[in-house]
Amino acid sequence: GQNIDQPTEMTATEGAIVQINCTYQTSGFNGLFWYQQHAGEAPTFLSYNVLDGLEEKGRFSSFLSRSKGYSYLLLKELQMKDSASYLCAVFTNRDDKIIFGKGTRLHILP
Amino acid sequence: DTEVTQTPKHLVMGMTNKKSLKCEQHMGHRAMYWYKQKAKKPPELMFVYSYEKLSINESVPSRFSPECPNSSLLNLHLHALQPEDSALYLCASSLPTSWDTQYFGPGTRLTVL
Numbered sequence: 001g002q003n004i005d006q007p008t009e010m011t012a013t014e015g016a017i018v019q020i021n022c023t024y025q026t027s028g029f030n031g032l033f034w035y036q037q038h039a040g041e042a043p044t045f046l047s048y049n050v051l052d053g054l055e056e057k058g059r060f061s062s063f064l065s066r067s068k069g070y071s072y073l074l075l076k077e078l079q080m081k082d083s084a085s086y087l088c089a090v091f092t093n094r095d096d097k098i099i100f101g102k103g104t105r106l107h108i109l110p
Numbered sequence: 111d112t113e114v115t116q117t118p119k120h121l122v123m124g125m126t127n128k129k130s131l132k133c134e135q136h137m138g139h140r141a142m143y144w145y146k147q148k149a150k151k152p153p154e155l156m157f158v159y160s161y162e163k164l165s166i167n168e169s170v171p172s173r174f175s176p177e178c179p180n181s182s183l184l185n186l187h188l189h190a191l192q193p194e195d196s197a198l199y200l201c202a203s204s205l206p207t208s209w210d211t212q213y214f215g216p217g218t219r220l221t222v223l
Binding site for chain 1 (some may be wrong): 155213
């Protein structure tokens, strides 16, 4: 079956670092997306990992381990505007589809 | 231009109405997508067009009818919808080869009465 797991909610403090984990079990694997979605708005693309390892983009980094079916999104120097839902999604190569996790709602405290 | 536009922003329709949602992009992307998103849920893929041809239809009811008249436009025709079809409808586009870097439009919030 297809399964993507990520925590439902997390809380962190402004200026701190937070890591949002995602584990997946899917029929085939092409790559893994991370999206940010503010309430009432469309998702915004953050990263797409195809190969194992860490990719850094400014304050955001994404890590992938295909052998472990595991990814994380690392957010540094947290800002209040980072309060949002973070969606992990896998692009499978069996049916050529994107499967989304349920999202992690991140709350930033001042 | 890295923008995907969608019209209208909001739509209220009755169950007997016929309406259309429109999506447009001028990034030269040849893959375009329709997603449906219910409140507090992740987006669900509905349709994928690749080079103006329907390549994926995720078992969506026939009351939703997609159309891709050219490489920049994607429509979703709605007819005889149900109240449970009320949701945010998102359009996205990307290069067709590997679906990476999908750009989403702002969405159309649909309410079916």
